Amino acid sequence: MSALLEVRDLQVHFPIGARLLRPPAGVVRAVDGVSLSIAEGEVLAVVGESGCGKTTLARAVLGLTKPTGGVIRFRGGDVALQSTAERNAYYRQVQMVFQDPFDSLNPRKTVLQTLAQPLRIHSIVPAGEFRAEATRLLELVGLSPAALYLDRYPHQFSGGQRQRICIARALAVRPSLIVADEPVSALDISIRAQILTLLRRLQQELGLSYLFITHDLGVVRSLCDRVVVMYLGRVVEEGRTEDIFAGPRHPYTNALLAACPLPDPVRARARKRATLTGDVPSPVNPPSGCRFHPRCPVAREICGRDEPAAREFGPGHRSACHFAAEADTWERPAWQLAVTAE
């Protein structure tokens, strides 16, 4: 299967503390050697806590942040080596949806103006058809009748409606990959469910691929085909969603799953809490060896010394942990055992 998007050994390092005539005091290794791929029509989740580099990864894919190393290939072509015309085509193919629908729409533009801009820039339809195309897009995202929305301004809409407008704008240029950075985490639960349902329907109807950045494992489970787990700029585990949830092979993934609130009082209270200690360390001075070792419940001496290489545990299931082979002996939350038994 050929990959739609392929990221190989991507690095995004930011110098910090640099002033005129003074060298930088350090480097934030926000993304530090990340590789991943997304197939046509696939939904890939990138999961991790704040500071793990997931948003920087998304920005690098979108061309908003320049990588300091590594390769991004789209349909086989290296994005960095493309001509201007090819790169414009790439920017059309890859669209984004952000977390905050309040900040990502221009308050001075009507919905029609917002949707017409990408149509004009990328010459999707002739100017005379902007209104008809915008109507089609709004109806596609469930804002109908579109006439009620076209000539109004963002402040007249709720958060959920604004996020639908943002999705319509992303779809305007008929992309094949949507990079969605926490697209539902600013929304209320009932609205969140509506937007997730919409994203799933659009993905199926239009054959889209998603790079879905989130910290919410419930969303991952019900929307995503595959998961990449990041910690401090590195991929610690990746695999198919069902494999990750049924048998995580990295202690960090295990801890994330255990920390995820479980909306079921009986099982939530029955499970053992493998609470992690401490916060995510600074990516300026990541710990030596395995970056997770200071917080890891199963760490041993080697973990502080040697960086673990990723190893494969089943098809496409990779973990970068020295003791991944012992994963079956780790403390697992009760719900997880129930899932495995199904």
Add this chain to the structure above:
Amino acid sequence: MDAPLLQVEGLTTHLFTDAGTVRAVEGVSLTIGRGEAVALVGESGCGKSMTALSLMRLVRPPGRILGGRVEFEGRNLLDLREEEMRRLRGGDIAMIFQDPMTFLNPLMRVGDQIAEAVRLHQGLDSRAAWRAALAALELVRIPAPDSVIEYYPHQLSGGMRQRVLIAMAISSRPSLLIADEPTTALDVTVQAQIMELLGDIRRELGSAMLLITHDLGLVAEYCDRIYVMYAGQIVEEADVGPLFASPQHPYTRALLKSTLGPDARVDAFESISGQPPDLARPPAGCRFHPRCPEALARCAHDEPPVIRPAAGRQARCWLLAQDAA
């Protein structure tokens, strides 16, 4: 049974804005027993935070408390003089908020801020207050508390700041802790730490907690009883077990279906259509009826009664009245 620690009766708070009167809290009644963990659950704009602010009499104009009683340890807080109220806040009733940075003074050392709170409420001298601050930091399990006590807030991570805020809140050993979305700004692994910590501290001090949240996952694990709020009103009350096992109100059912845990089914997120109403113009009849998949004809014009199918349970819904009849 002992008298409850807090008993709220018919609390009503409106906001008098230029755009009209926003009926943010409309006749809310709730009780919290000593040492009990009670959740007030709802979506943004449902009035849950305004309810908490009303309990503490922290409503600012254009908001105004219009009526009701807030009985705390036998006194109606709505009748107290502001000076008595000030002694109570941060004393017997303490609050923790979502964003710790808003409530920490960036120019003061952590220790001075906690000590100030202790001095105010317990009248200790500055030496003893400093010692109490250190003890509070130890209680919230901050590593190396004797160095952290000298830190300024910016030197701390988000989780640590929330611990400092909790230390400040519990330094006066409150009998009621009001926590408004205390972990929403934190990462999941840190959220778990903070919730566990709150549970341990409550057990140690015997404090009750009112947890205000939109996250039913947190409630399932850490609370004894739940009030579900929609559009300014309590629509359902139940113990945690029965609420998750057999929700009575259609809104509660919809919320539960939309709450995705790590064990969510692949076909999950069945959604409620529409959005919460504008509380300046709430719908007639049941406020949930325009979004309710089970609405009856009368729901559009008659306010539903509060039905109490069992002790400690209530739901505001016509469907239940039909069953009862």
